[in-house]
Amino acid sequence: MMIDNLVVAVVGVGHVGLPVAVAFSKKYDVIGFDISEKRIEKLKDGKDDTRQFQREELKGSSIHFTADPSRIGEAGFVIITVPTPLDENDQPDLTSLKRAAKTVGENMKKAAVIVFESTVFPGTTEEICIPLLEEYSGFEAGVEFFVGYCPERFNPGERKTPITKIRKVVAGQSEAVLEFVAAVYGNVLDAGIFKAKSIRIAEAAKVIENTQQDVNIALINEFSMIFNRLGIDTGDVLETAGTKKSFLKFTPGFAGGPRLGTDSYYLAHKANAAGYNPEIIMASRRVNDGMGSYLACLIAKKMARRGLAAGTRLTVLGVSYKEDNGDLRNSGVIEVVWELEEYGFEVQVADSCADPGEADERYGLVLTPEQQLLPASAIILAIPHTSYKEAGWPMIRELLAGGTGMVFDIKGVLNPTEKPMDIELWRL
Template identity: 50%
Template sequence: MTCDLTHDTHLHQEDLLPSDRVISVVGLGYVGLPVAVAFGKVRRTIGFDINRARIDELREGRDHTGEVDAADLTEADILFTNRIEDLKLADFHIVAVPTPIDRANQPDLSLMHRASETVGKALKPGDVVVYESTVYPGVTEEECLPILERVSGLKGGVDFKVGYSPERINPGDREHTFTRIKKVVSGQDAETLEVVAQVYGSVVTAGVYRASSIKVAEAAKVIENTQRDLNIALMNELALIFDRMGIDTGEVLAAAGSKWNFLNFKPGLVGGHCIGVDPYYLTHKAEKIGYIPQVILAGRRINDGMGKFVAQRAVKEIIKAGHHVLGSYVTVLGLTFKENCPDLRNSKVIDIVKELKDYGVEVQVCDPAADPEEARREYGIEILQISQLKPAVAVVVAVAHREYQKLTAADLASLMGMNPVLIDVKGLFDREQMSGAGIRVWKL
């Protein structure tokens, strides 16, 4: 739908009720698009992205990320644009751009800075700017606010206000969607907090939580995934220990899980745009203020090393099965960072692939969810169809896509030759059934 934004929206903050606000969402990726669609169903919304191809795709009613259905895109009243001039029609700007890390695991805020410059060019008195991107405490007020002021020529806290409301989007999760997750909101003063709370509260049915300050909201976001990262790191370290003991980690966790207060975390590859990234934002800030966060960094080291460990164990199992490693084919099923989701950002499966290649293995990758062009561009990997795979000495099931969960022992055996080896990273398959089909199994 095309929205009518021809009337004058150049009003001062005191003249605008939350229900009158025209929303803009800057950044239409996995986070921004669901936010824009939710607001677009109840009010005029501007969806802004610098990627022209993304704008064209959304105008045609398609979302390659799979986060929003075509019917929802049609229902939402959104003007999709890459023109800064169109942002001036809005008075409540939501910034939802990625905040990755660089090769040295340092925060990369370049997209936040660029987005702030973009919004700054569209700012007018009475506007509110809310950031959703994951950051360390202080970024909104100490880095982004000065950029908004410099570009707009306006005074923050006087002419316009800022807030922070951390994203909690879980890619591929159709149950915990934007409107169904309680939203943490914050503002630079009490008045702004109420405006931000009421605007988000108009679409988030799960309700809002008012944080006492922007820095508290920023910190809350970054520790949500840090906590999860550390819990998984503990499971991964246990898996490393139990593997040396010859004990099945899954069986140990099942036994321990019979206690009512045992936390249900499992070992695995920790990638993606949140859990594998956010802790580095917190540790970066901690180090800047003179504290070395030992526990968080230790957990990160363990999780970052799991792909290499899986590959090394695969090589050992291949040798035990009587195969040569050099020149042998190994099939890796799954490349995205999580199941049933096309998101390839910071996938740790690539660590398995690289380590296997270092051993001289011919690696072939198959993934029904991944975009072949993106895989080629980001990782230099050619995604193959099942029918294109050559017989392998081993299959590494790295991602629990629904298509892979349906595989039988016969299906897996058909992908391999004599003395087949299955590396079951996600613990999807029954060991006895696989062994009954003559498949040697190793589980993380």
């Protein structure tokens, strides 16, 4: 099969799949399939609810968006990019992945190459996905169709670094498949390819990338809890320790988003199945999962010490899972908002990057435009988008009632030396 005249099908054109489809459409004829007819109709009209692409970018692309699974059979190269979340018990939920494997199996043609990009625990592709593809296609893997793995490696909603500028890991069920998958992706990406020695190794590498970050954030969060009790500013400690070249520069805060935290549970699930209890990973999860409650309780206590109790208005700036990103999935800020409301505070929320419609649909949360925020007794700078950092203390002061009150700078981005005298500052 020649790589220059391939038809590529991307199964699942959501947060991850759409950027993949757009990138591949620069080189190949691309079919963008999704089970959501509503999603497909919007994409055909140039509307991206994930807010990653403008209307002109989609209308100008050559992607054939469809909810008809039979069109998968036109493709010689199929990329599966469906979500792999957690269930209510923090266990891997492979429902969408299994459904996608079934759909592809029922519709793919002989000799097709099927590549999974969904994040999974080691062994998923070969132990779960390939058998499903064989069952529903009637074809034999490695003989009548071929399988590769290329985990997504970019932040959905991140426009500063497009997918083509990020080095990708690829793997295949054989050396020949590996080389073919590497050639196809290499024809699209500018940042280069790393060839993993096996699919299981690529799967494992993906989950530990985020798990390592999760553990490091938990460690810094625990440092901040200790230093808060000791009356020491965590930011000052990290700045001082950071003068050592080998010191890893993480900051305290939330460990959320579509994969951070989720991947830790995926790896822990497989570890437990293998008879090993991953103590450090799960201890880190407990720390990070508890940050919302910890912060809400701490803020409530500090407000009470100033005589500000139930009914007091608070403003939360930033509710997405990370800076300069409108993705609201698994945001740690949501729990802070909900718990502060349970304490009886009047909480108004603004986010310069997030979609108000998604906030309402996903969490029942009302986002208020910054210019419509009412004066508040305290500001919680939870997710410091660039617009908030650039506006700085003048914006903060304007949002406070009478220009005075409390500011909770969760990420420690505001310069304390520039703080107005009549504002009390606390940093995580």
